[in-house]
Amino acid sequence: MLWPVETRSMSPVFVGRNDELGTLNEALARAEAAEPQALLLGGEAGVGKTRLVEEFAAAACRRGAVVALGGCVEIGGDGLPFAPFSTALRALRAALPDELAAAAAGQEDELARLLPEFGEAPAGRHDEQGMARLFELTARLLERVAAERTVVIALEDLHWADASTRHLLSYLLRTLRTGRLVVLATYRADDIHRRHPLRPLLAELDRLRTVRRIELARFTREEVGRQMAGILAAEPDPAQVDEIFERSDGNAFFVEELAVAWAEGCCTGLTDSLRDLLLVRVEALSESAQRVARTVAEGGSTVEYPLLAAVARLAEDDLIEALRAAVGANILTAAPGGDGYRFRHSLVREAVADDLLPGERSRLNRRYAEALESDPALVAADARVTRLANYWYQAHDPAKALPAVLAASVVARRRHAYSEQLGLLERAMELWDSAPEETRAALRPVDCTDVYPLCGCDPVTAPLRYLDLMAEAAVAGRFCGERERALKITKRALRIIEEEGDPLRAAWFWVQRSRLVQDLARGDGRQELGTAQDLVRGLPPSEVHADVLANVANWCMLHEPGPEAFAAAERAVEYARMVGAREIELNARVTLGSLMVDAGDVENGLAELSRVKENAIEEGATGVAGRAYVNLPSELDSVGRSAEAVPLLREGLAFARRHGLLDSEVWIWGNLSDSLYALGRWDEAAEAAAGALGSAASAKPRGAGALRLAHIALARGEAAEAARRLAIAHEHYGTHDPMPQALLPVARIAVGVAAAEGRYLDARAELDRALEAGFPPGTQRYGWPLLLAAAAAEADARTLPAVADGRTEFLDRLTEAVRKLTTGAPLWLAYERWTRAELHRARGTDTAALWSDVVTDFECLERPYDLARVRRRLAQVLLEEASGDDQRDRATELLRLAGAVAGHLGARPLAEAVALLAQRARLTLTTGAPHPALDPAESLGLTNRERDVLRLVSAGRTNRQIAEELFISPKTASVHVSNILGKLGVSGRGEAAAVAHRLDLFPPESADRTAAGQRT
Structure with a gap:
């Protein structure tokens, strides 16, 4: 939860920001009316974003809202997966335990990927829908929690956010539709350089009408004077205000630093260098306090007290005294929850960390790693493995770093944080050659990867290979949308395999390359699948072989349906059964059932699709079940049984939303539109x-x-x-x-x-x-x-x-x-x-x-x-x-x-x-007198002359030809044509002719006479 920061250097008076605070309060009022609100708060470092969030949070609490704060955590340049959401959910759990438990009921296993307190996240095979499923469940969780009580989720320091956090935030801001919820995220605008990963997200969110973006400007001279008055508890000298305003450029944090420095009489020692400005008060501390500050700076955004004590290697009294001095100087502050310390401002931490010597930095990281290995309870369970991996990596110890990084990648995968998993696997590949042989030999695929069955190796007895890492990284890249990186890894892997001669591994990588080529719009993927098919041809049945055939069958169904697709689907089912690859079998049976319907074996094909759907649901193969919910109703609609398809599609939508199957949901929506159109429910079809x-x-x-x-x-x-x-x-x-x-x-x-x-x-x-x-x-x-x-x-x-x-x-x-x-x-x-x-x-x-x-x-x-x-x-x-x-x-x-x-x-x-x-025909379609025998053109408001002109337009005449035949000027003909276009509600002569012919305005014999006249 948010915490008050009362220090001498922070003004007790909230200065300026009335417009911005008004915008936030307005959003809160709308949320209280069950209209979810999303806001982005940007500004340069030190401009006052956190203070504004604190003031807003205090006002929201006074109105009965529950405020949960989550901050992005930076460790060595990499964020912890989902860190701000995990922290915010933990705060919600503390504030609303019963409500959160009820909202999560039945989905605790999946939501445990975000909040370990829900239980143990399930392991097992992962799919492309895993992250989407988690995102959907999170959105529904927040909507349920905020159904009766206004909830504010404040996410700070988005510039440090990991990719998974960015993806989840984007999803939430796009899909939240109900609930009394405010989502507020802050970011440091001056850090968002051209290649910063947050930049595309901000551009994307700017296009959403539901997201409001607030940019905090620097203080004016008047506001700087008011801030200084609050800090100094006295009216400052105007000349002093001028000087500090000039040197700070209105940055609130710099105003604080300069005002305190002036009050302490050390203004003459300051330089114009920002780095020196940030370090000057650190360097004024005692040696032990400076040492503690350096240790905290390298430990991450927040360092737990027990971990800090183990790393600092000071007597407890000396450590507490040093911490007291750093806190008293407003360098450090107690972390939320009171179990650790953090820098009061991240700019100071960055300056202190940058001031460390290279050897000093690696030594501190080694100490952190050793302390954490000796006592894993020193940090929270959900951050332990990732932080240990980072500490060993920054300590430049490949023997320790490689296993730790791989363990962290497994945790990231289980949390569906595929972007972070990819980064960790790339780090592992970087460490591979420098790690000792005995370290690599001790690693096993079953402990480090999730795709080893498709690579044809024994996960228990065989040592982990570099290609296993590449396989896992390729899948992670596809899952998280980093397809370009995944394609490069796949190409490199195939070059390595070409030298080693491993057809099963090669076939598996060719299948991945086919998928990536299609996803990146580089081709249709057929050539890559053909290569994979050639590699497994003649080999004993295997999971790879079954997977290749299943992919070939599906490709053929979509591109070249026919006997080859049918044969490939049948063989895929047969091979999958032989090797016990149940999910591949079910997937191939979806393809087979669809092909049966298309080939005219309608009842048997529909029955097979229905069986697969039920089997997939019972066995927990949600991805296959989602595909069945797409194909079965589609095939019903294709043979004219749209009324049967609609309830099945509605059921499929609920299933897809419940399990976060975004791709399936999209295709189900499309198929539902087709069925509703066929049934004459066009408004629903458009929706x-x-x-x-x-x-x-x-x-x-x-x-x-x-x-x-x-x-x-x-x-x-x-x-x-x-x-x-x-x-x-x-x-x-x-x-x-x-x-x-x-x-x-x-x-x-x-x-x-x-x-x-x-x-x-x-x-x-x-x-x-x-x-x-x-x-x-x-x-x-x-x-x-x-x-x-x-x-x-x-x-x-x-x-x-x-x-x-x-x-x-x-x-x-x-x-x-x-x-x-x-x-x-x-x-x-x-x-x-x-x-x-x-x-x-x-x-x-x-x-x-x-x-x-x-x-x-x-x-x-x-x-x-x-x-x-x-x-x-x-x-x-x-x-x-x-x-x-x-x-x-x-x-x-x-x-x-x-x-x-x-x-x-x-x-x-x-x-x-x-x-x-x-x-x-003078027919009466409703009760009343028969229609008079009017020229049909009159019902469209056409005059006799316009009717004659339209007849000639329909015959393809130009304005000049119309003028000659009707003895009028070309200009008059043009005016008539314009009037006709307006009365018919069309935009051109061709469309006017089309309307005339479609409505049969002129009997065929009349048109034939006109045409005959043109020929003579």
């Missing part, structure tokens, strides 16, 4: 797509979310918005890793946008590119909507002279593609009949019988929008063939049903088409 965008941590899920929003916008007639979302999807998908599940939906939306904007030739070109790439087996779920969109666009443009050239050849290519695509599920069969009906419409040969079959197909499926569209088409043909009242009555009912769906969904193009068709 789900936005959820995918908001949660996505990588490019592909963001691209998928943008594409789904484009799909909805297109159906609602918002062509410009659809085009914008399509461009975003293109950007996120890129071109480095083409996958049918991305390329075909992108092509479908591109065709739709081009047709909506009247760019029918562009729509053809989009389909031609897709046809050139081909539809691999199993991609019918993406292929049918694309072929349908192209056929419908061609049918809408059937009377446009501009697209007459090449129409026959294009329709032939489209018909051939339809003939080849699979129709193994009722939904795919319905799409085939619909697409063939559109092709007949494009040729002018569609019939009521043809469309009636399509309507019958979709009446058996739960897809209201698709059913409304084909009902409208059937109604149109019935009216064109009308030979009696029965057909008109049926057409009326079809249009009434289609119009109701269009109105409910906000599908403006369909609603307009239904209304205009009813008007033209």
Whole structure:
């Protein structure tokens, strides 16, 4: 918890900062209304950040809030993993023990990675979702604790934060949505140089509207005078204020130092050097007090009293006397909790540490390490291993440092602090060659790494190898997002293995390289997987072999689904069972079940996916379970069973959030959007797509979310918005890793946008590119909507002279593609009949019988929008063939049903088409008199002249040609065109033509006569 610091050098009067304190108090008021608040407080060293936090904390406590302070701890330039959050949670546990216990119920094992008091953190295999899982559980924990009581979490010295702390803070500030919570973090702005790791985080958080950033400025001359008056307990001389203001530049800490130095009569001894200013009062201490100060400076941000006593090697009375002198001189202060000491200001500690001689520094670190080895209870358990590793490393003793660093890396891994684990493993690799042979020989993989089974060595009897460290470091780099570093390690490892000739290790590293290449957008990873496959071919079954096959099968499913993918998945399952690699087996079975559905073996494939999901949940394979929650509902939706998919997807979202499976959650959101769209719940579908965008941590899920929003916008007639979302999807998908599940939906939306904007030739070109790439087996779920969109666009443009050239050849290519695509599920069969009906419409040969079959197909499926569209088409043909009242009555009912769906969904193009068709046929869709036989163009507010102009625009005429044919000036024609664009709500001539043809504003025979006139 926060502690008061009452010293002579600190002014008892809080000076300035009224605006900043007001901002903090305003945030507290909002948090009290259950609106979580996030604030970043920056300023140079010594400017007064801590004092401001203390004043705010005191005010918050007076209002009944619980304030928990956590400070980032620097040890040798490296921060302790999650140190500020661990400290803050420990403070919360002390203040609200029952509430914290209730909030953590059921998740104590995972949360123990942050707060050891919850229990023992579980060991075992780690995955890419481990850190995300921990982050999600932490966010939910804080939301629950702050549900009824206002909680302030204050994190100080973020410039020292370890990477895991930065990642957790970023996650919290992005995802906290409920609770009476304030998260306040401070950082030293002058330390944030261009390459400082905090700099990208600050830039990222600046883009969040939910985060407010406060920058503390230096004091003005007036404020310096008030501060000095408080320190000196008297009004200072104006000349003295001028001098100190000039020398301190308004920095609060420097004002304190200079004011005290002046009061003690040693101002003449000060120099303009900052370092000398900081050291002058240390050097005024007795020799023993200076010695203690130097010892504390090298021990870290805070040094426990028992540890300090063991290292200082002074008699207890002498040590206490020295500490009393340092505390009395405001150099040291008691640490929070009263169990140790720290420098009152970190600038002084840094100056004292920098003043140590090289030999003196290593000797002090050795003393710290030896004392901690002799009595591990001298420091808290959660910091012990990391601090020991740092002390031995700074002592320059490779024999002791290597095992200690490796032990610290294991602790970091168990806490999901993968960034720190990577740094420690890189440090171990640095120490490897200089460590004695007997030290290295005594190390075992089972004690130091987590990936040894995939490297093919015996973890108990075999000595740890340098390649084992590289393997662990490569995985840690991938898990923490340092993929560039991980790729360099992987490349170096493969060069070493090439000399040694170890195919299993090489294959494992090639799999890692494939993943990293894909993650870094350097390629699709197929070549790397092929190399791994070649290396294990002919070798006895092993976990590596099974893992390679599982990765190959998954790659093929996403890129080249077909027999090779199916065979690889089956072999992966078989090999994994042989060697007892249960998680690999379950993962391969997810791939196998998905491929079975895509191949037409729907029921067996769905049953297999369901079994894997249940098995994975029972066995604690959360990553595989998350993947099953993605694939099973996706396959249900692909065969038209969207209603079954939705509750499963909701269940999957809860599972993914509970276990922190961020990647799975993002894909589940996207699949939920697809299913809700199919079921006609478009508002919910848009929310789900936005959820995918908001949660996505990588490019592909963001691209998928943008594409789904484009799909909805297109159906609602918002062509410009659809085009914008399509461009975003293109950007996120890129071109480095083409996958049918991305390329075909992108092509479908591109065709739709081009047709909506009247760019029918562009729509053809989009389909031609897709046809050139081909539809691999199993991609019918993406292929049918694309072929349908192209056929419908061609049918809408059937009377446009501009697209007459090449129409026959294009329709032939489209018909051939339809003939080849699979129709193994009722939904795919319905799409085939619909697409063939559109092709007949494009040729002018569609019939009521043809469309009636399509309507019958979709009446058996739960897809209201698709059913409304084909009902409208059937109604149109019935009216064109009308030979009696029965057909008109049926057409009326079809249009009434289609119009109701269009109105409910906000599908403006369909609603307009239904209304205009009813008007033209004098049909009554609602109770009342029949529609008058109006020209459909009048319903859009077009004058007769504008109707004539639009007819010619639809025929592809220029303004000059329109002017000549209608005997008006080109300028007048241009004005008419502008008015038409405004009334139709479109942005260009092509889009206006598209609207006219889509709504069938002009009968085909009229358009044909216009075209004929143009040809003559």
